Amino acid sequence: MNLEKTLRKRIAAGDSVSGALLRIPNEELVEIAACSGVDFILLDCEHGADDAVAMRQHIAAAAIFGVETLVRIGSGDRSLVLRAADAGASGIVIPHVDDRTQAAEAVQWARYRPLGDRGFALYSRAAHYGTISAAEHIRRTDESMLLFAMIESPVAAARSTDIFEVPGIDGYMIGTSDLNASTGPHDPTVEESIQQVTEAGRQHRSIRMDIVNSADQAVTAKADGAQVIVYNTTSLLVDLFRALP
Numbered sequence: 001m002n003l004e005k006t007l008r009k010r011i012a013a014g015d016s017v018s019g020a021l022l023r024i025p026n027e028e029l030v031e032i033a034a035c036s037g038v039d040f041i042l043l044d045c046e047h048g049a050d051d052a053v054a055m056r057q058h059i060a061a062a063a064i065f066g067v068e069t070l071v072r073i074g075s076g077d078r079s080l081v082l083r084a085a086d087a088g089a090s091g092i093v094i095p096h097v098d099d100r101t102q103a104a105e106a107v108q109w110a111r112y113r114p115l116g117d118r119g120f121a122l123y124s125r126a127a128h129y130g131t132i133s134a135a136e137h138i139r140r141t142d143e144s145m146l147l148f149a150m151i152e153s154p155v156a157a158a159r160s161t162d163i164f165e166v167p168g169i170d171g172y173m174i175g176t177s178d179l180n181a182s183t184g185p186h187d188p189t190v191e192e193s194i195q196q197v198t199e200a201g202r203q204h205r206s207i208r209m210d211i212v213n214s215a216d217q218a219v220t221a222k223a224d225g226a227q228v229i230v231y232n233t234t235s236l237l238v239d240l241f242r243a244l245p
Helices: 007-012 027-035 052-064 078-087 100-110 134-144 154-158 160-164 176-183 188-203 215-223 233-243
Strands: 017-022 040-044 068-072 091-094 146-151 171-174 207-212 228-232
Touching: 007 017, 007 134, 007 146, 017 027, 017 233, 027 040, 027 052, 040 052, 052 068, 052 078, 068 146, 078 091, 078 100, 091 100, 100 146, 100 160, 146 160, 146 207, 154 160, 154 176, 154 188, 160 171, 160 188, 171 188, 176 188, 207 215, 215 228, 228 233
Parallel strands: 017 040, 017 228, 040 068, 068 091, 091 146, 146 171, 171 207, 207 228
Antiparallel strands: none
């Protein structure tokens, strides 16, 4: 990791960044994405098949090419947050954050004191197996760790302002699939919820992350305010295969 130009610092400087969402536990796919020039990898441990062992291997594989890794955990999985951070993940995406309490809980899991209460281990991969000081490890973590809350229900959308006010929450992603599933695919309140969250994000200067299925969708997402673009590699592969003669 280039500590002078971490993903967190690039975003803070106003850069737009693009990454690959990987649900398939395969190191070669991680390496292909990393050496192709993506800014980051997002490992999906919520809907994907990655376990803690594969996750650690994938973080290490991306790091060979100087690419940082974010991890989307399963809902309420505190132990995986710690293992992902100890393995060297530069960011955590927490699904189904419905209120201020859950947002504050996520901060407790992912961040060191004084903001959080993350367990400390200097022999972890993130701490270079004890070859750097505790103070240096904490400094590096503070300078690189990103924490995103997923807003996936009408209740969460209505409370998005409260969620974004929690210190330590850097950004958000709207779970449009879950929103649609909770109300029905053509319910007008879905779009209202999306606009409500987007406006709250703008007011709090919260980093917006969008998952997209194409370059055209990425252009639209950026124009609408998304700074972090995540390409759904499964969808890209399906479209590629379908387009073959």
